[in-house]
Amino acid sequence: MAKKKRRNIHGRDGVAGWIFTAPMILILGLFLFVPVLMALYVSMTNWNGNGSPFTGGHAQFVGAKNFTSLFTTEGLTRRNFMQSIGNTFYYVLLVVPLQTATALLLALVVNQKLLKGKGFFRTAFYFPSVTSSIAISTVFLFLFSNTGAVNGLLAKVGITGPQWFSDSRGLLHLVFGWFGMHDSPGWGQTDIFGRTLWDWLSGPSVAMCVIIFLAVWTTTGTFMLLFLAALQDLPVEVDEAASLDGVTRWQKLRLVTIPMLRPVIFLVVTLGVIGTWQVFDQIYVMGKGAPANTTMTPAFLSYSQSFTSLKYGSGAAMAFIVFLIIVVLTAIQRRLMREDRVPRRSRRLVASAPPDQRGPELAVMAPTRAEDK
Amino acid sequence: MTSRWNRSRGKTAIAVCAAGALALSGCSGGSSSSATAGASQSSATDSTGATSSSSSSASDTSTPLPKVKLQVMIGSSGAAETDAVKAATAAWSAKTGSTVEVIAAADLGQQLGQGFAGGTPPDVFYTDASRIGDFAKAGDLFAYGDQINAGDFLPNLVQAFTSGGKLQCAPKDYSTLALIINQDLWTKAGLTDADIPTDWAGLETVAKKLTSGSVTGLVIGNDINRSGAFMKQAGGWVVSADGTKVTADTPENLAGLQEVQKMMKAGTLKFNTDTSPAAGWGGEAFGKGIGAMTIEGNWIRGALTKDYPKINAKVVELPAGPKGKGTLLFSNCWGIAAKSPNQAQAVDLVKFLTSLDQQLAFTKAFGVMPSTTAGAAKFATLYPKDAAFAKGGAYGQGPVNLAGFDPVMAAFNSKLATLGKGGDPKAMLVQLQKDGDAALAGG
Numbered sequence: 001m002a003k004k005k006r007r008n009i010h011g012r013d014g015v016a017g018w019i020f021t022a023p024m025i026l027i028l029g030l031f032l033f034v035p036v037l038m039a040l041y042v043s044m045t046n047w048n049g050n051g052s053p054f055t056g057g058h059a060q061f062v063g064a065k066n067f068t069s070l071f072t073t074e075g076l077t078r079r080n081f082m083q084s085i086g087n088t089f090y091y092v093l094l095v096v097p098l099q100t101a102t103a104l105l106l107a108l109v110v111n112q113k114l115l116k117g118k119g120f121f122r123t124a125f126y127f128p129s130v131t132s133s134i135a136i137s138t139v140f141l142f143l144f145s146n147t148g149a150v151n152g153l154l155a156k157v158g159i160t161g162p163q164w165f166s167d168s169r170g171l172l173h174l175v176f177g178w179f180g181m182h183d184s185p186g187w188g189q190t191d192i193f194g195r196t197l198w199d200w201l202s203g204p205s206v207a208m209c210v211i212i213f214l215a216v217w218t219t220t221g222t223f224m225l226l227f228l229a230a231l232q233d234l235p236v237e238v239d240e241a242a243s244l245d246g247v248t249r250w251q252k253l254r255l256v257t258i259p260m261l262r263p264v265i266f267l268v269v270t271l272g273v274i275g276t277w278q279v280f281d282q283i284y285v286m287g288k289g290a291p292a293n294t295t296m297t298p299a300f301l302s303y304s305q306s307f308t309s310l311k312y313g314s315g316a317a318m319a320f321i322v323f324l325i326i327v328v329l330t331a332i333q334r335r336l337m338r339e340d341r342v343p344r345r346s347r348r349l350v351a352s353a354p355p356d357q358r359g360p361e362l363a364v365m366a367p368t369r370a371e372d373k
Numbered sequence: 374m375t376s377r378w379n380r381s382r383g384k385t386a387i388a389v390c391a392a393g394a395l396a397l398s399g400c401s402g403g404s405s406s407s408a409t410a411g412a413s414q415s416s417a418t419d420s421t422g423a424t425s426s427s428s429s430s431a432s433d434t435s436t437p438l439p440k441v442k443l444q445v446m447i448g449s450s451g452a453a454e455t456d457a458v459k460a461a462t463a464a465w466s467a468k469t470g471s472t473v474e475v476i477a478a479a480d481l482g483q484q485l486g487q488g489f490a491g492g493t494p495p496d497v498f499y500t501d502a503s504r505i506g507d508f509a510k511a512g513d514l515f516a517y518g519d520q521i522n523a524g525d526f527l528p529n530l531v532q533a534f535t536s537g538g539k540l541q542c543a544p545k546d547y548s549t550l551a552l553i554i555n556q557d558l559w560t561k562a563g564l565t566d567a568d569i570p571t572d573w574a575g576l577e578t579v580a581k582k583l584t585s586g587s588v589t590g591l592v593i594g595n596d597i598n599r600s601g602a603f604m605k606q607a608g609g610w611v612v613s614a615d616g617t618k619v620t621a622d623t624p625e626n627l628a629g630l631q632e633v634q635k636m637m638k639a640g641t642l643k644f645n646t647d648t649s650p651a652a653g654w655g656g657e658a659f660g661k662g663i664g665a666m667t668i669e670g671n672w673i674r675g676a677l678t679k680d681y682p683k684i685n686a687k688v689v690e691l692p693a694g695p696k697g698k699g700t701l702l703f704s705n706c707w708g709i710a711a712k713s714p715n716q717a718q719a720v721d722l723v724k725f726l727t728s729l730d731q732q733l734a735f736t737k738a739f740g741v742m743p744s745t746t747a748g749a750a751k752f753a754t755l756y757p758k759d760a761a762f763a764k765g766g767a768y769g770q771g772p773v774n775l776a777g778f779d780p781v782m783a784a785f786n787s788k789l790a791t792l793g794k795g796g797d798p799k800a801m802l803v804q805l806q807k808d809g810d811a812a813l814a815g816g
């Protein structure tokens with residue numbers, strides 16, 4: 001009897017829970033989950049944007065053809081898509097580490113107790129993040145124009161600045177050039193998904209570097225805020241104990257602060273990877289893929305494939321491939337940054353250190369304590 | 374913050390598709406099903422075409438059309454154009470009693486795409502000649518060419534807006550390319566009117582004389598919309614005249630591009646992106662005195678007056694190539710949506726807007742050339758300084774208007790831009806042929 005009664009109580013709890021969450025489930029479901037499923041269906045049709053893809057025979061179901069053709073059908077669409085993937089790969093590779101490192105550095109700076117005018121600096125560093133990215137992109141267009149401020153400054157120190165937005169040369173190609181490798185060598189002719197290995201290894205173009213700089217500059221503020229919040233949440237006693245144990249500042253940062261910040265670093269890197277793979281507005285404003293498609297990104301290509309070429313199915317398929325890339329990268333990153341990995345390494349470090357330098361031992365405790373809070 | 378923006382914007386493409394789809398299945402599903410009534414797309418277009426042609430024949434018998442509210446979406450060059458279109462549509466409203474709302478689109482292609490997908494596109498809209506194929510193939514356009522007098526319009530314009538054997542829409546106006554000469558630099562180089570080039574050799578000679586110091590003889594834009602004129606003068610073009618074959622990889626096209634490259638190697642011709650400092654377009658290089666000549670369309674007049682009033686520009690026809698005269702022609706038409714419930718009124722509005730008086734009013738307001746034969750002749754007499762632009766209408770080549778060619782031309786243009794940096798024209802044309810063939814096959 002008692003058992004049954006308990007189940008009843010739980011049952012009613014369940015109902016209450018569902019009632020409380022129902023509005024959110026409904027809203028999220030209706031405006032997030034259902035549209036995503038609809039887009040998934042569109043990605044498997046040949047919809048051309050005329051009429052509804054769901055009714056009236058406006059679109060034929062074509063299965064996974066839109067997806068497979070992006071990889072297997074030789075032609076312009078695959079070439080553009082692969083180039084956009086290559087471009088964005090370099091973009092992510094540079095932006096994510098740079099913005100994470102800069103954000104952490106700025107957070108450490110504005111978190112110092114002795115710094116004067118903290119409020120001013122915090123606001124100043126955060127400012128780019130709250131400004132419209134379209135406005136910032138436009139300002140960058142002026143800054144980096146051929147006769148703009150950046151080239152003006154470079155000219156003052158005797159450097160002729162490049163023509164930023166029309167320079168399609170890849171950075172790695174430029175570096176290869178310093179070593180006398182100006183054209184594709186034999187091994188570079190290997191064809192991977194319709195592009196030669198040499199093209200894949202081009203690195204970000206000079207024009208893309210401007211966008212990379214812009215992205216780092218604008219996003220750093222937001223992530224600085226995340227780091228700052230985390231820093232202020234760190235237990236002061238651990239910090240003090242470390243100081244008492246006589247660690248240098250660098251040691252304290254490396255072995256106490258950063259390990260304690262690991263959950264936040266994971267968050268920042270994850271948000272960074274997601275945001276960078278979907279970069280769109282800067283590209284839209286700053287040249288729409290020009291020069292020579294070297295600033296083309298999958299998000300922008302998906303847009304133009306849909307709205308210009310009227311191939312909405314193929315455009316949606318591109319978006320879902322980017323979604324898969326992001327999921328896979330985040331999973332890999334989760335594995336790499338697993339909680340138990342770094343402490344084990346520090347433990348080894350501590351054990352191998354001479355006894356008088358064992359202060360950082362605290363670092364091992366820190367994450368656990370942070371979690372206990 | 375940007376990352377969050379990126380996130381939301383990046384999803385826009387999907388979200389818009391999905392939201393459009395949602396709206397469709399939710400609210401406008403009814404209207405789309407009533408329009409198509411379960412019939413296939415093309416027969417639906419035919420049936421609506423039939424209804425409106427019957428109602429327009431009703432208008433011929435001077436029964437006034439029912440009063441409706443029309444939406445006109447334009448890709449405006451500025452306030453002057455928007456105001457002129459608003460004034461013209463207001464005049465039609467006063468005559469017919471229907472109301473017209475003019476929307477100046479920020480991004481015409483995207484906003485039209487949204488309208489088509491959502492089932493409620495604007496009734497009348499600007500349509501670029503290069504987009505005709507895509508729109509017609511998708512069944513977005515109401516081809517009302519049989520309801521207007523196609524013979525009034527310049528034949529080359531009619532061809533530019535014909536897709537699938539049907540004239541899709543009435544040409545709104547047109548522009549052609551001409552050679553723009555900086556008169557002061559011309560005189561300074563010791564050149565006279567007798568030196569105005571009529572062939573490639575003449576162009577090379579004057580470009581060389583005009584090149585000195587930081588001034589390049591001829592500065593042109595870096596895509597096919599300028600270099601294509603040389604291909605045309607050499608007797609080539611990307612597609613065959615009937616639009617059924619891709620003819621990119623031909624000796625004629627190669628000769629055209631080689632001429633451009635030859636002048637580049639001599640240092641007498643540069644793309645706007647290769648000058649130092651680089652210019653945004655040919656007109657900017659010309660206005661700033663980086664280039665002594667440029668190849669641009671009639672829109673350069675407005676730009677020069679506004680930004681570089683001191684420049685003394687002379688407009689002459691482009692020099693002829695080995696196969697005669699050749700220029701490129703750009704145009705928009707008044708597209709009418711296949712899904713518009715007010716097609717009869719829309720056709721009536723377009724007829725009004727393409728009348729000679731209205732077209733000349735547009736010419737006066739923002740410098741475009743009338744799309745009718747009579748209008749073009751009138752333009753040449755009214756604006757003798759710009760007569761060269763109007764003359765180009767007789768032999769100008771419209772843009773490639775086949776479905777699926779937009780990305781093909783974009784890819785070619787991105788390669789063409791490297792012509793001054795040692796790009797190989799032959800390889801570019803081979804690739805264009807390959808991509809074009811694939812697009813034509815529907816790939």
